[in-house]
Amino acid sequence: MGINLDIEPQKFTAIVGASGSGKSTLLHCMAGLDKPTSGNVYLDDMDIYTLNDTKLSEIRRHEFGFIFQSYNLIPVINVYNNIILPVSLDSKKEDKKYIDELINKLGLESQVKKFPNELSGGQQQRVAIARALANKPSVILRMSLQEI
Ligand SMILES: Nc1ncnc2c1ncn2[C@@H]1O[C@H](COP(=O)(O)OP(=O)(O)O)[C@@H](O)[C@H]1O
Ligand SMILES: [Mg+2]
Numbered sequence: 001m002g003i004n005l006d007i008e009p010q011k012f013t014a015i016v017g018a019s020g021s022g023k024s025t026l027l028h029c030m031a032g033l034d035k036p037t038s039g040n041v042y043l044d045d046m047d048i049y050t051l052n053d054t055k056l057s058e059i060r061r062h063e064f065g066f067i068f069q070s071y072n073l074i075p076v077i078n079v080y081n082n083i084i085l086p087v088s089l090d091s092k093k094e095d096k097k098y099i100d101e102l103i104n105k106l107g108l109e110s111q112v113k114k115f116p117n118e119l120s121g122g123q124q125q126r127v128a129i130a131r132a133l134a135n136k137p138s139v140i141l142r143m144s145l146q147e148i
Contacts, residue, residue, distance in 0.1 A: 065132030
């Protein structure tokens with residue numbers, strides 16, 4: 001796959017193409033999940049694959065928010081703890097005001113103590129969106145159904 005792509009700040013970018021053309025591979029490379037065999041991926045001026053694994057996973061947690069089509073919520077922790085998971089993984093305390101704002105914006109106030117399997121598909125999706133935003137990421141990546 002030969003590709004040269006700039007994703008501009010404040011823009012929505014959709015990647016479309018035939019099955020097998022390399023969309024999933026591109027997304028994984030962009031998000032720090034798959035190291036390309038050649039070429040570089042920059043986040044601002046940082047060449048992300050020159051970082052060690054620990055630093056790269058830190059960047060993934062801080063700079064990228066992932067929304068998977070299958071949501072990938074953790075079944076054994078409640079909705080609130082699912083939402084703050086990216087923050088908890090850093091052993092940090094969540095920004096309670098910002099998280100509450102997210103919960104309100106996404107209409108999840110009455111769901112926070114429930115477990116994922118007690119929610120409808122749409123509610124689970126909103127929890128996944130809140131989780132993707134919990135760390136105030138620079139880039140939000142949403143994998144569509146076709147990317148599974
Ligand atoms: N893990 C892998 N190892 C080797 N080839 C792969 C692997 N994953 C995908 N491919 C190949 O890379 C190409 C691009 O795949 P992919 O990025 O999944 O395409 P898309 O998401 O656009 O359907 C395909 O030809 C596919 O067969
Ligand atoms: Mg795909």
